[in-house]
Amino acid sequence: MLNTAKLLFWFLLLFVLFSASATYYRYYVQQDFLVLAEMDCDPETESCFTWICDPEVDGEEYCTGDLAEDTWYYKDIYRNAKYIPNCDPYDEGCPALECIEEEEYCEIVLCTNEIVEEEELDYECTDPETFEWPDYFDEEEDQSVELEVEETMLESEEETEASYEAREDANEEI
Known part of the structure; x- marks a missing residue:
């Protein structure tokens, strides 16, 4: 009985070490995971998600009280981490939020009614044809x-x- 317990202990220990090593290799060495980022969207030309700062939800320190500053039109980008360059995404020359041609696992997602229903969002998408x-x-x-x-x-x-x-x-x- 003692040998079975030791064998089980060593088997579980090796399994945990192997699992941790495989996870480390995948996420830190290969950087094989998707990154979701929100980027600016032009509601006059694209169907955008709308975010309006709500002091009750987001906190008063984040909202200015000016609706023009507290409203943001955005779209989502999914991109594989290994293709994202190591640069400041707010720098104009940094292509971190751009899909390069024929890049695997890169997708820009615009707002659709299906996404709004699926995610149970509290707002509608902007329509570029009727947007004012x-x-x-x-x-x-x-x-x-x-x-x-x-x-x-x-x-x-x-x-x-x-x-x-x-x-x-x-x-x-x-």
């Missing part, structure tokens, strides 16, 4: 236009004052 930017985006653009106009007016006033002072200095010298 919500009013709160227009308000932000209007505010930025007003700021630009105010800045231009201030700059022109400063230029006018500077040219007036230059003329006065020139008249005093004469």
Whole structure:
């Protein structure tokens, strides 16, 4: 009986070591796993998922209170980790969020009604044919236009004052 217990112990120990080694080799050496990332999506040309920050769910520290900043249109990309270059994905020259031609296991997923139903999402997909930017985006653009106009007016006033002072200095010298 003692030999059977020792044999079982060694068998289980070897099995656990083999399993851990195989997992380490697959995930760390070969990097053979899929990565899901969310990337920007243009709702005017693509069917996008919509994320709106909710302070009750996401936490107040993540939401600004401005719907234009708290709304994000995105699409998903699935990519095999071994094909993802080691660079900053926010850098414009980094192709981390791009599928290279004929790359295995790379897929960009746009929003569809089937995905919304399957994942039980609380929103609908954007439709590029009927999409219109919500009013709160227009308000932000209007505010930025007003700021630009105010800045231009201030700059022109400063230029006018500077040219007036230059003329006065020139008249005093004469």
